[in-house]
Amino acid sequence: MQNMLTLISNVFxxxxxxxxxxxxxxxxxxxxxxxxxxxSFDIKKCELHRLEEGxxxxxxxxxxxxxxxxxxxxxxxxxxxxxxxxxxxKIIRGFCHLYDGQEACAMGxxxxxxxxxxxxxxxxxxxxxxxxxxxxxxxxxxxxGRRGGVAKGKGGSMHMYAKHFYGGNGIVGAQVPLGAxxxxxxxxxxxxxxxxxxxxxxxxxxxxxxxxxxxxALWKLPCIFICENNKFGMGTSVERSSASTDYxxxxxxxxxxxxxxxxxxxxxxxxxxxxxxxxxxxxPIVMELETYRYHGHSMSDPGVSYRSREEIQEVRSKSDPIxxxxxxxxxxxxxxxxEIKEIDVEIRKVIEDAxxxxxxxxxxxxxxxxxxxxxxxxxxxxxxxxxxxxxKSVS
Amino acid sequence: MASIRCFLRSGKSAxxxxxxxxxxxxxxxxxxxNVRDALNQAMDEELERDERVFLLGEEVAQYDGAYKVSRGxxxxxxxxxxxxxxxxxxxFAGIAVGAAFAxxxxxxxxxxxxxxxxxxxQVINSAAKTYYMSAGAQPVPIVFRGPNxxxxxxxxxxxQCFAAWYGHCPGLKVxxxxxxxxARGLLKAAIRDNNPVVFLENELMYGVPFDLSEEVMHKxxxxxxxxxxxxxxxTHITLVSHSRCVGFCLDAAAVLAKEGVECEVSVVL
Numbered sequence: 001m002q003n004m005l006t007l008i009s010n011v012f013x014x015x016x017x018x019x020x021x022x023x024x025x026x027x028x029x030x031x032x033x034x035x036x037x038x039x040s041f042d043i044k045k046c047e048l049h050r051l052e053e054g055x056x057x058x059x060x061x062x063x064x065x066x067x068x069x070x071x072x073x074x075x076x077x078x079x080x081x082x083x084x085x086x087x088x089x090k091i092i093r094g095f096c097h098l099y100d101g102q103e104a105c106a107m108g109x110x111x112x113x114x115x116x117x118x119x120x121x122x123x124x125x126x127x128x129x130x131x132x133x134x135x136x137x138x139x140x141x142x143x144x145g146r147r148g149g150v151a152k153g154k155g156g157s158m159h160m161y162a163k164h165f166y167g168g169n170g171i172v173g174a175q176v177p178l179g180a181x182x183x184x185x186x187x188x189x190x191x192x193x194x195x196x197x198x199x200x201x202x203x204x205x206x207x208x209x210x211x212x213x214x215x216x217a218l219w220k221l222p223c224i225f226i227c228e229n230n231k232f233g234m235g236t237s238v239e240r241s242s243a244s245t246d247y248x249x250x251x252x253x254x255x256x257x258x259x260x261x262x263x264x265x266x267x268x269x270x271x272x273x274x275x276x277x278x279x280x281x282x283x284p285i286v287m288e289l290e291t292y293r294y295h296g297h298s299m300s301d302p303g304v305s306y307r308s309r310e311e312i313q314e315v316r317s318k319s320d321p322i323x324x325x326x327x328x329x330x331x332x333x334x335x336x337x338x339e340i341k342e343i344d345v346e347i348r349k350v351i352e353d354a355x356x357x358x359x360x361x362x363x364x365x366x367x368x369x370x371x372x373x374x375x376x377x378x379x380x381x382x383x384x385x386x387x388x389x390x391x392k393s394v395s
Numbered sequence: 396m397a398s399i400r401c402f403l404r405s406g407k408s409a410x411x412x413x414x415x416x417x418x419x420x421x422x423x424x425x426x427x428x429n430v431r432d433a434l435n436q437a438m439d440e441e442l443e444r445d446e447r448v449f450l451l452g453e454e455v456a457q458y459d460g461a462y463k464v465s466r467g468x469x470x471x472x473x474x475x476x477x478x479x480x481x482x483x484x485x486x487f488a489g490i491a492v493g494a495a496f497a498x499x500x501x502x503x504x505x506x507x508x509x510x511x512x513x514x515x516x517q518v519i520n521s522a523a524k525t526y527y528m529s530a531g532a533q534p535v536p537i538v539f540r541g542p543n544x545x546x547x548x549x550x551x552x553x554x555q556c557f558a559a560w561y562g563h564c565p566g567l568k569v570x571x572x573x574x575x576x577x578a579r580g581l582l583k584a585a586i587r588d589n590n591p592v593v594f595l596e597n598e599l600m601y602g603v604p605f606d607l608s609e610e611v612m613h614k615x616x617x618x619x620x621x622x623x624x625x626x627x628x629x630t631h632i633t634l635v636s637h638s639r640c641v642g643f644c645l646d647a648a649a650v651l652a653k654e655g656v657e658c659e660v661s662v663v664l
Contacts, residue, residue: 118497152530159528166496166533171520177486178521181493188449188475188499195497211486218481372527373565375534375589382565395531 038062039332043266049249049256049286055273059265063334066325069111069264070335071343073103073322076127078351079136080295083126083143087299091359092143095157095170099127101294104321105228106131108267109196113275118186120166120179121198123158124228124293128198132165136350140358148361154372173199173206176225180212183223183284194222194278196271202233204247213251213284220283224274225251227288228261234297235306248288261289262319292319367392425609431601433575434464434540437582438502440614442472445500448586451478451491452504452541461506462542462601488514488539492521495537495591502586505541508557508595515560522591523566536589540582543571543595544638558637561593568620571595572664573641575605580618581664588620597639622664629659637663 040060048054080100086092099106106127109119121128129139134150142149143157150160160168166182169175179197186193199209204227216223227247231238238245248256255277259270267289274285292315296303303312329335370382370393381390428436442448454461456469456479469477480487484505491503505511511518522535544556562569568590572578578596585592610616626641627648634644641662648658 120493151528151532154530155528161529161532166493167529169521171516174489174516174521177489177517178493178496180486181490181495182497183493184490185494185497185499188494208483208485208489211481211483212490214481214483215486215490219478372529372531374568375526375531375536377590 036333044260047258051255055269066329076103082351096299097124098295102291104264105261105289108264111268112271118164118182118195120175125168129160132162134162136354140354144358146361147364153364173203176209177212180216183221196224198226201229201238216284222278223284225286230291230293251286256286258288261291262321427604428575428607429604430575433579437579441586447500449476450502484514488517495535500536502538508543534589535591538585538592540594542598546598568592571637576611584617624662627660629657631656633659635661
């Protein structure tokens, strides 16, 4: 009886605790006393560099958490597939770099840090924009360039921002010194927060990343540098781009951890370990998440000229992060098939509604073209394309 | 007499009208201050006023500044607020911009603006464009400063003027002062401004003394960014300049005055 009450109260609590807009907890018709409230899973041991001890090799997952992770990852997946569809219909234009396949990275990281911690990533940012609190509606509307988008239609796919989320950065590698700078601010302000600075295997050879490693280690900045290694930098495989593909060791004097990026629990435990390490004032840490992207580099890349369809299919069938989580929950009696199906149906509806909004919302008006050039400035006039055209600019 | 206008492009972003701010006054001089000390005092006062302000760059702390502009600041404020960086411009400029994202108000010193070319991506793409791309969600209150333009025989790689390059970028405020009063007032304004500011100094001006009135020496003396000023009144011809060349214009005006030509010297800041 006590168990059933706990589970029922968990149902209602999840509805409030869930960070994602539009998430609802549906009461399954099956009796809650049947479900296991939590289970412990053995996760892959992480390879370590300059560390005596690493992240925990077991992870405890509660039913609540499992459903939340599933819901978040499935939402990310469906959102990216919807973006793919809208791009092919030419409703989304410009750049569109999709994140499907890598959901466990974004979800695991968010699960292991606090909302008050900071995060910055490169251009494959839709997943992180979602986990950092922006609704699917605002993300899709930003992709379609409408005024209801999170950046009012002026940023697009690569430039979405939220509280303690600094984008979305188009220049490969530039986000890493920025992330180290955010970590400097955390240290300066003494607020016990950390900054997660992400980059890809393609960016991992950038000089400015090593400059950031040096200063972060020198000043013991609370920065977690994470390399999302999805095996390809655009069309170049890691073997063809990097003399050393041990990205977690590239920090040299900075300790490193290699993590299975397809397992959300592995990522979560690793990030928890790293965040504790940084908060203790021991300095930065480097993590490599081994992951995979199903789509090509961007929507203009079919993704099959530099890798085989069989390879993509194999990863999908053997290591898909969402399937892995689902199977864990089902086989441990932490959820039912019907329940998962209901969540899928709800998510589909959320995505559909968001897409409808993204298609029907009007574009920003032309007279807002030159707004937001400067902050806190009185309104001014801006030179147009010729000396006789003046445009208005408001802060 | 036909007016011949000499325009020296000073690189102003998004300002189409040059306004006359004031005429240069010879008010009772409270004290003689050179440009270096004016900048030093401006930074000192702003560091004291707002604890989010900090200075980073090569040799700014223990060396007292490559050109001694930050003399005494490290002794007064310590390691937390005056930070010596390794010789990694792209890295530390990016770190400065990131710190600005997260709520601090950095002053990023480039030993000379020539080295800013290594970090120009961070100045333009990370600092200048972010407020626009985020539709106003992410301001970047940063000041990049350092000596710009010609020096004394340092060869081509160390003598470039970046006024035109940076002046063409929307989202950046570009300042290139001449006198100590302008340097002081504008640096204080730049530090208090919530936008990325490129502050172009000149090494050969650092040692030049100017008379500063009591009003100018007040700790809240700030000048408006984007307004030009007339240094010398005249009626026959206008000479427009910025930074060190203003001095040459004034010298030229003095020579021409002997021949009866009165030059107006305008400074675009």
